[in-house]
Amino acid sequence: MRVKIYQINSNRDKAHFRFSNLAETTKLMQGNGVDSSLYDEVFNAELGTGDLEEIYTKFNIERHPLHRGDSLSVSDVVVTDQGAYFCDSSGFEKIDFDESKTQKPDDLMRVLYVEPGKVPYEAEIRNTLEGMQRAVCDGLIEPIFMDDGCVLVGNEEAKLLGMKRTIRHFSKAKATASPRWMWTMICRSTRMRATVWVLRRVCKKVSDFVWTFKSTVYILLVERRLTV
Known part of the structure; x- marks a missing residue:
């Protein structure tokens, strides 16, 4: 499920709405609801859940690699397929929220993300x-x-850290180690080119993307042999 998170930008928050609960916000806005123009998009990605309490736990206690903001807290807005929800002092409240009025940084780069x-x-x-x-x-x-x-692009120490692989790769080249050592991001083989083609079929217009992988190689296959 696609989930988005918005947080108030302190530079535009002249009336200090951030961290105010919904009742306080409504009072300060004189009943006009939440001001979407104060918010920045800090997360926009696929999650394995749409449950708001699970999302709160993940973004308040844990961290997601694509999250650009602070821990999820009061006054933040979570948008799912079911609508927009205001993070209140206790639980979430569904609100009207105009995403077109929000902002996000200018230095963002589109990527194809593989988990x-x-x-x-x-x-x-x-x-x-x-x-x-x-x-x-x-x-x-x-x-x-x-x-x-x-x-x-991937994590150089993924194998050492015990991270899960993204794509199992087998090369035609003779290797000095068993297949379990052949991890994603080995690029100089027919199989990897085929993998790239398949991924491109999944996401359109990715020729200008940087491909970001959560796992990567610790051991690289460099044309001739696998170096351990």
């Missing part, structure tokens, strides 16, 4: 080193440059 066991989907991350590191779960990035200009 283990999930269908790849289009997302946005900050076009910075920190943004890419965050997207691969706060690790050192490992870029692999494709012949057609696409770049695969």
